[in-house]
Amino acid sequence: MLAIIRDMLPSYPQLRLVLMSATFDAERFSDYFGGCPIIRVPGFTYPVKSFYLEDVLSILRSTENNHRKCTSDDVTMEDSILTEEYRVALDEAIDLALSNDEFDPLLDLISSEGGRKNFNYQHSITGVTPLMVFAGKGRVGDICMLLSFGADCRLQASDGNTALDWAEGFDHVEAAEIIKKHNEKTISHTEKETLLNKYLSSVDPELIDHVLIEQLLRRICAESKDGAILVFLPGWDDINKTRERLQSSPFFKDESKFVIISLHSMIPSVEQKKVFGLPPPGCRKIVLSTNIAETSVTIEDVVYVIDSGRMKEKSYDPYNNVSTLQSSWISKASAKQREGRAGRCQPGICYHLYSKDRSASLPDFQVPEIKRIPLEELCLQVKLLDPSCRIEHFLQKTLDPPVHETIHNGITVLQEIGALTLEENLTELGKRVGSLPVHPLKSKMLLIAILLNCLDPALTLACAADYRDPFTLPTQPDEKKRAIDAKSELASLSGGLSDQLAVIAAFEGWKIAKGKDEGSQFCSRYCISSSTMRMISRMRKQLETELRRSGFLPEAASNCSVNAQDPGILHAVLVAGLYPMVGRLLRPKNGMKPIVETSSGDKVRLHPRSTLFKLLFKKFSGQPLIMFDEITRGDRGLHIRKCSVVGPLPLLLLAMEIVVAPANEKDYEDTYVNDSNEDKIESHDKLIALREEKIMSSPDNAVKVIVDRWLPFESMALDVAHIYCLRERLSAAILYKVTHPRKVLPEHLGASLKAMSCILSKDGMSEISLPLEPVDLSSTMISAANIGQLNGTTKMELNENPEHHKSLTNNGKDENSVSIS
Numbered sequence: 110m111l112a113i114i115r116d117m118l119p120s121y122p123q124l125r126l127v128l129m130s131a132t133f134d135a136e137r138f139s140d141y142f143g144g145c146p147i148i149r150v151p152g153f154t155y156p157v158k159s160f161y162l163e164d165v166l167s168i169l170r171s172t173e174n175n176h177r178k179c180t181s182d183d184v185t186m187e188d189s190i191l192t193e194e195y196r197v198a199l200d201e202a203i204d205l206a207l208s209n210d211e212f213d214p215l216l217d218l219i220s221s222e223g224g225r226k227n228f229n230y231q232h233s234i235t236g237v238t239p240l241m242v243f244a245g246k247g248r249v250g251d252i253c254m255l256l257s258f259g260a261d262c263r264l265q266a267s268d269g270n271t272a273l274d275w276a277e278g279f280d281h282v283e284a285a286e287i288i289k290k291h292n293e294k295t296i297s298h299t300e301k302e303t304l305l306n307k308y309l310s311s312v313d314p315e316l317i318d319h320v321l322i323e324q325l326l327r328r329i330c331a332e333s334k335d336g337a338i339l340v341f342l343p344g345w346d347d348i349n350k351t352r353e354r355l356q357s358s359p360f361f362k363d364e365s366k367f368v369i370i371s372l373h374s375m376i377p378s379v380e381q382k383k384v385f386g387l388p389p390p391g392c393r394k395i396v397l398s399t400n401i402a403e404t405s406v407t408i409e410d411v412v413y414v415i416d417s418g419r420m421k422e423k424s425y426d427p428y429n430n431v432s433t434l435q436s437s438w439i440s441k442a443s444a445k446q447r448e449g450r451a452g453r454c455q456p457g458i459c460y461h462l463y464s465k466d467r468s469a470s471l472p473d474f475q476v477p478e479i480k481r482i483p484l485e486e487l488c489l490q491v492k493l494l495d496p497s498c499r500i501e502h503f504l505q506k507t508l509d510p511p512v513h514e515t516i517h518n519g520i521t522v523l524q525e526i527g528a529l530t531l532e533e534n535l536t537e538l539g540k541r542v543g544s545l546p547v548h549p550l551k552s553k554m555l556l557i558a559i560l561l562n563c564l565d566p567a568l569t570l571a572c573a574a575d576y577r578d579p580f581t582l583p584t585q586p587d588e589k590k591r592a593i594d595a596k597s598e599l600a601s602l603s604g605g606l607s608d609q610l611a612v613i614a615a616f617e618g619w620k621i622a623k624g625k626d627e628g629s630q631f632c633s634r635y636c637i638s639s640s641t642m643r644m645i646s647r648m649r650k651q652l653e654t655e656l657r658r659s660g661f662l663p664e665a666a667s668n669c670s671v672n673a674q675d676p677g678i679l680h681a682v683l684v685a686g687l688y689p690m691v692g693r694l695l696r697p698k699n700g701m702k703p704i705v706e707t708s709s710g711d712k713v714r715l716h717p718r719s720t721l722f723k724l725l726f727k728k729f730s731g732q733p734l735i736m737f738d739e740i741t742r743g744d745r746g747l748h749i750r751k752c753s754v755v756g757p758l759p760l761l762l763l764a765m766e767i768v769v770a771p772a773n774e775k776d777y778e779d780t781y782v783n784d785s786n787e788d789k790i791e792s793h794d795k796l797i798a799l800r801e802e803k804i805m806s807s808p809d810n811a812v813k814v815i816v817d818r819w820l821p822f823e824s825m826a827l828d829v830a831h832i833y834c835l836r837e838r839l840s841a842a843i844l845y846k847v848t849h850p851r852k853v854l855p856e857h858l859g860a861s862l863k864a865m866s867c868i869l870s871k872d873g874m875s876e877i878s879l880p881l882e883p884v885d886l887s888s889t890m891i892s893a894a895n896i897g898q899l900n901g902t903t904k905m906e907l908n909e910n911p912e913h914h915k916s917l918t919n920n921g922k923d924e925n926s927v928s929i930s
Contacts, residue, residue, distance in 0.1 A: 336412025554686030
């Protein structure tokens with residue numbers, strides 16, 4: 110949007126654009142818009158005293174009370190930026206104090222602006238600091254104030270004298286004694302470095318030190334009596350580990366003295382609201398939170414903040430085409446936000462559990478989202494805005510252009526679902542899916558669901574995928590098993606083999622319970638977020654309205670969901686919404702966890718929170734097909750969090766490409782040699798034609814069907830011909846629907862889709878057709894589509910040893926292959 114507006118501004122000089130943010134890089138945005146003016150409006154926060162890892166280690170080692178709550182005059186340890194005008198004023202105030210004993214201007218300046226730079230400001234000519242002024246004048250009260258604020262008594266003026274030298278030079282004995290004692294109590298910089306180096310040699314700074322957090326919490330609670338403590342942690346696992354450690358500690362075990370609350374986007378809203386409540390007198394509130402507490406919420410009684418310096422950030426690896434969700438260092442902007450949480454409503458203290466050197470090396474700002482996510486939606490929107498432009502050329506004009514590989518991957522996905530041609534031209538399907546407010550894959554799923562009369566569950570899937578998973582995380586250890594069992598119970602309603610269908614079952618159950626005024630009880634029983642359910646319900650209504658406005662739905666849309674309870678058709682809708690994210694489950698060896706092999710050859714684990722994690726190998730043999738939403742690289746490697754088991758038929762009908770090859774390579778090679786010897790002068794094209802004819806020459810020929818150049822199945826030639834015809838009819842039906850959304854399908858296409866629904870339904874009646882199990886195609890179903898009479902049944906199975914086949918060449922096909930994509 111900013112790129113478009115920037116291009117518009119020269120043509121519309123009367124247009125005024127105002128960008129506002131508390132944390133963005135104003136200079137970069139100004140440069141992007143040709144050096145536009147920047148207006149800085151200072152915000153207000155109470156003073157916050159900051160400590161870093163070396164300070165924390167010395168605090169825990171010392172016996173001094175370092176947890177005195179800041180007064181309203183306390184200031185941050187971080188140097189503030191002084192304007193030239195303010196520097197001149199400080200110079201004049203120092204000169205005035207030394208020459209005329211007028212101290213009020215200097216006191217007003219250093220207390221009104223705040224910042225260690227003010228206390229440690231050195232005169233631009235003489236190098237004299239405010240502490241030296243008060244030391245030379247013997248003003249004991251002001252000396253104590255500056256030392257308590259963090260003034261550095263070791264600084265030297267231009268002549269080499271320190272504050273102690275000034276006090277002794279003017280015979281102010283009491284002042285000199287105070288400065289001497291402060292020097293003796295202050296741990297030296299060298300000692301802090303020694304502590305830090307020793308700590309870092311034994312602890313991985315990339316990991317959360319739960320022991321250090323517990324020790325610091327204990328110290329804070331022992332030396333101060335009031336004020337909530339907010340601890341920033343990367344994710345749910347670290348929140349759990351920290352909470353369990355605190356609850357097992359004798360110091361924090363007393364619930365009348367300590368209330369420990371977890372704050373995460375996936376916990377129930379009832380639990381989230383607890384962070385705003387005030388604990389009873391004598392009870393300390395400790396909040397363990399992700400970065401959700403950085404800007405989204407303000408907890409008014411927070412006085413102390415412990416910043417781990419880490420966060421879970423979702424990003425995208427375009428080179429391996431996987432999403433990543435890993436713990437990483439925060440930015441300086443985030444560190445400032447976290448620090449400010451201690452000073453939102455009162456003065457506070459912040460403990461950064463990373464060194465000052467680490468703080469200086471943090472990036473100024475978080476990586477922009479355009480560089481951290483897949484770009485299918487954005488690429489499609491670009492083409493909708495300007496169909497004639499090249500997507501990559503347009504995106505290079507953005508403030509933070511994404512890398513070529515990310516753009517290429519997004520375009521490839523759009524080409525695979527038919528939204529773009531190979532030349533990047535927008536198709537009719539692309540225009541339609543781009544007009545819907547969900548991901549292009551989910552938009553195409555909705556169109557196929559309408560054609561198969563299975564819209565209602567598709568609406569739920571599309572909205573849940575666009576918003577969030579409704580299942581919540583338990584906050585207590587004893588609730589974990591109940592949450593897993595509750596989700597498994599819902600999944601069992603759809604066969605127990607799909608995380609996505611568990612979401613559908615959850616929404617349908619909630620809708621029924623809500624109609625009986627029992628929605629809250631249902632959500633509590635099944636560990637579901639009621640607020641997420643309400644949002645999904647609203648999104649469904651909006652999406653249904655948009656489909657109706659576009660002409661895809663009639664006013665009475667009930668007929669579009671008559672197959673909503675049909676398992677086989679549901680699985681086809683799932684494949685339509687998740688394709689091309691398909692894999693096959695490999696049997697584990699020697700008790701190892703299940704592994705999914707993907708089209709790129711990656712070996713990926715199922716996430717333990719998936720309902721399929723413990724069920725698959727108890728129930729099935731062979732290599733079940735898995736459809737999943739995304740591959741995520743976390744701290745423990747690659748994994749799939751949400752997935753479903755599907756049969757081969759939906760995949761064969763909806764995959765981008767299927768290639769036919771002879772089932773027996775050796776027999777075919779013999780035929781090839783004989784044919785070549787009989788006629789040495791045959792052209793290469795003639796040979797290829799003969800091979801194709803040979804493969805499909807007899808309806809009873811056993812053939813190999815390779816899906817998307819890597820998944821091999823076995824079938825008969827006639828059955829493959831039927832599937833090919835159904836694929837063509839489905840493509841024609843989709844094209845007709847997007848071109849004429851308000852019209853009824855022609856009779857031959859309607860009959861073909863009815864036949865397809867019957868085939869899928871029959872496939873679903875025997876639960877799920879897995880590899881090595883037959884897939885029966887009824888002859889009457891095929892007849893209904895006017896594509897011939899099928900005698901007998903179709904048997905299609907996944908070959909157990911795909912490595913036996915020749916590797917595909919020549920753009921994914923070997924010379925023995927026939928493309929029917």
